[in-house]
Amino acid sequence: MERPSRLLLLSELRVRNAAHSVSLSRSLLTWKRRGSSPLYHPFRPRFCLPRLRRRSDSGSCHIVPVSEIISVREEDEENGSGRRDDGSWKKIKERDVKDCRQAFTVLYVERSGQHRWRCAEVTFTCSDTTLCQRWISNIREQLAAIASRPRRLLVYINPFGGKRQGKRVYEQKVAPLFLQAGIFTDVIVTEYANHARDHLRTEAELKQFDGVVCVGGDGMFSEIVHGLIWRTQIDGGVDVNCPDEALLPCSLRIGIIPAGSTDCICFATVGTNDPVTSALHIIVGDSQPMDVCSVHHNNTFLRYSVSLLGYGFYGDVLTDSERKRWMGPARYDFSGVKMFLTHHYYEGTVSYLPARGILGTPRDTARCRSGCVVCQRNGQLLSERAERYETDEGPDGETEREWRTIRGKFLAINAASMSCACPRSPKGLSPAAHLADGTTDLILVRKCSRFDFLRHLLRHTSKDDQFDMTFVEVHRVRRFRFAPRHCQSDSDLELDLQENGKRQIFSQICRDHPACGCAPSYSSWNCDGEILTHTAIDVRVHCQLVKLFARGIEEPAVFEDLTNPCAI
Numbered sequence: 001m002e003r004p005s006r007l008l009l010l011s012e013l014r015v016r017n018a019a020h021s022v023s024l025s026r027s028l029l030t031w032k033r034r035g036s037s038p039l040y041h042p043f044r045p046r047f048c049l050p051r052l053r054r055r056s057d058s059g060s061c062h063i064v065p066v067s068e069i070i071s072v073r074e075e076d077e078e079n080g081s082g083r084r085d086d087g088s089w090k091k092i093k094e095r096d097v098k099d100c101r102q103a104f105t106v107l108y109v110e111r112s113g114q115h116r117w118r119c120a121e122v123t124f125t126c127s128d129t130t131l132c133q134r135w136i137s138n139i140r141e142q143l144a145a146i147a148s149r150p151r152r153l154l155v156y157i158n159p160f161g162g163k164r165q166g167k168r169v170y171e172q173k174v175a176p177l178f179l180q181a182g183i184f185t186d187v188i189v190t191e192y193a194n195h196a197r198d199h200l201r202t203e204a205e206l207k208q209f210d211g212v213v214c215v216g217g218d219g220m221f222s223e224i225v226h227g228l229i230w231r232t233q234i235d236g237g238v239d240v241n242c243p244d245e246a247l248l249p250c251s252l253r254i255g256i257i258p259a260g261s262t263d264c265i266c267f268a269t270v271g272t273n274d275p276v277t278s279a280l281h282i283i284v285g286d287s288q289p290m291d292v293c294s295v296h297h298n299n300t301f302l303r304y305s306v307s308l309l310g311y312g313f314y315g316d317v318l319t320d321s322e323r324k325r326w327m328g329p330a331r332y333d334f335s336g337v338k339m340f341l342t343h344h345y346y347e348g349t350v351s352y353l354p355a356r357g358i359l360g361t362p363r364d365t366a367r368c369r370s371g372c373v374v375c376q377r378n379g380q381l382l383s384e385r386a387e388r389y390e391t392d393e394g395p396d397g398e399t400e401r402e403w404r405t406i407r408g409k410f411l412a413i414n415a416a417s418m419s420c421a422c423p424r425s426p427k428g429l430s431p432a433a434h435l436a437d438g439t440t441d442l443i444l445v446r447k448c449s450r451f452d453f454l455r456h457l458l459r460h461t462s463k464d465d466q467f468d469m470t471f472v473e474v475h476r477v478r479r480f481r482f483a484p485r486h487c488q489s490d491s492d493l494e495l496d497l498q499e500n501g502k503r504q505i506f507s508q509i510c511r512d513h514p515a516c517g518c519a520p521s522y523s524s525w526n527c528d529g530e531i532l533t534h535t536a537i538d539v540r541v542h543c544q545l546v547k548l549f550a551r552g553i554e555e556p557a558v559f560e561d562l563t564n565p566c567a568i
């Protein structure tokens, strides 16, 4: 149970011309209308204390955690008595001006439903100038002491992501908030694809910054992740081409201002794709660790992935939609329907290393939420294991024995390192996946009828379980490999030829002659929205390799009897 800490200040100040009892402790700012009866505050989210406001017949009490104060502004006489909390203006009575010589405004985070945050403000006025200054400097001191808050950010804007609104969104909605919060920014509007990645790799003076912000979609985030991870490994002498090397975690946090088509990473880490909410999470200095998968082909590094690695359906949707970029976000719906009707399946071998000895399964009903204990515990377990064996997979012999292999015909092979929740699918591809548990959920959708595949797809948008179907299996894994049928080992191929020689040869011919309309042998991998150049891949999860300016999705408030911070 959270108890109010020792008070730093307790004064009678005026809010909207009414006397209020206002207090500041190291953790809370509260204001309560004078004469109102003590109120209890039964709502509190499980992991944090948001601003609370409870009204009764006799008044209202507000509680704002200091960690959620954005800034404090000194008002001049006119502002202090003339401006409303919502920023509009009111007529000033002469008596008000006389009574309230000094005023200050506190800007703070207010939750507005569906995980959205807004910047609210309240103006306190008082007749004593010294007291007013004490309040302002005390609040400023509290804010300056929060070491996790960024002071200087490097911002990359993709002007062409999503609906091409990135620049406008940043200038109108985000930059003014950063200014209010006293955050300095260096802004780069990208001029070509991979501009941000290459700038981070070689040019950016990262020591100057407390974080990197991207304005765009998942592709833009991916650029930042690639630039930062690459830079960190090169500086630390890590060979990125070796799939067995443990990667060094990146120290700079990444902020995402969503302005893309899917915005899956923002949605799955914040709970909404709203630029103002994301800006506020950056300002308050939130931190959310996140797993990253490295993808290799024959000991050559290909890419990193944080959300979806998809072969078959999602690979084909992406390949088809890339030719329709001009359609904007609607291209995914168009290509989704087209690829569903095309109904291609692909043959190959999936091998995986199951995640053992850690918490959680892909069929859990519990979800990864703010302060997730599964992520915390598994993070600890995996780093202890890494220290013991100098690899996070356990002793070599044991690891080799644990690999499992599945051969088959698949409509889709998906690896979801996080839920992949997005506006299209609010619960995501793997609803119980965790952001930072060191695992990915490997989902195998075997060849089935169009009708069954449609049922499976539609379950991504409803409450029904998309894994509860005979042709779908899901495994929580630490590592996996895939080889398409034609990339299998010589002995496997011989076996296949004996089993099904005619089809093998026929499909190879049809790959060379697409006009015959036969199903292709290969799909492509969709790696967080980028097409991979190879189909045979080796994927390894690196637990908590990067950090975001986010806190995971907050639980809705739960009913709890609290010590009443307003009863003072």
Ligand SMILES: Nc1ncnc2c1ncn2[C@@H]1O[C@H](COP(=O)(O)OP(=O)(O)OP(=O)(O)O)[C@@H](O)[C@H]1O
Pocket (backbone or CB within 6 Å): 157, 158, 159, 160, 161, 162, 163, 189, 190, 191, 192, 193, 194, 195, 215, 216, 217, 218, 219, 220, 221, 223, 259, 260, 261, 262, 263, 264, 529
């Ligand atoms: N100035 C630019 N010109 C052209 N392409 C760019 C530029 N800046 C970035 N890009 C590339 O644009 C691609 C798409 O960008 P982004 O991810 O922002 O939007 P999106 O694809 O619409 O959204 P999502 O990834 O969420 O589906 C990225 O892969 C990025 O590399």
Ligand SMILES: CCCCCCCCCCCCC/C=C/[C@@H](O)[C@H](CO)NC(=O)CCCCC
Pocket (backbone or CB within 6 Å): 217, 218, 219, 261, 262, 263, 264, 307, 308, 314, 317, 318, 332, 333, 336, 337, 340, 420, 422, 424, 425, 428, 429, 457, 458, 460, 461, 526, 527, 528, 529, 530
């Ligand atoms: C015929 C009815 C179909 C109904 C299907 C609904 C299922 C929706 C599941 C959505 C899963 C999104 C996974 C996110 C992947 C991102 O890393 C990637 C980059 O932004 N986006 C896509 O590849 C874009 C992929 C878009 C797929 C539709």
Ligand SMILES: [Ca+2]
Pocket (backbone or CB within 6 Å): 291, 416, 417, 418, 433, 434, 435, 436, 437, 438, 439, 440
């Ligand atoms: Ca994970």
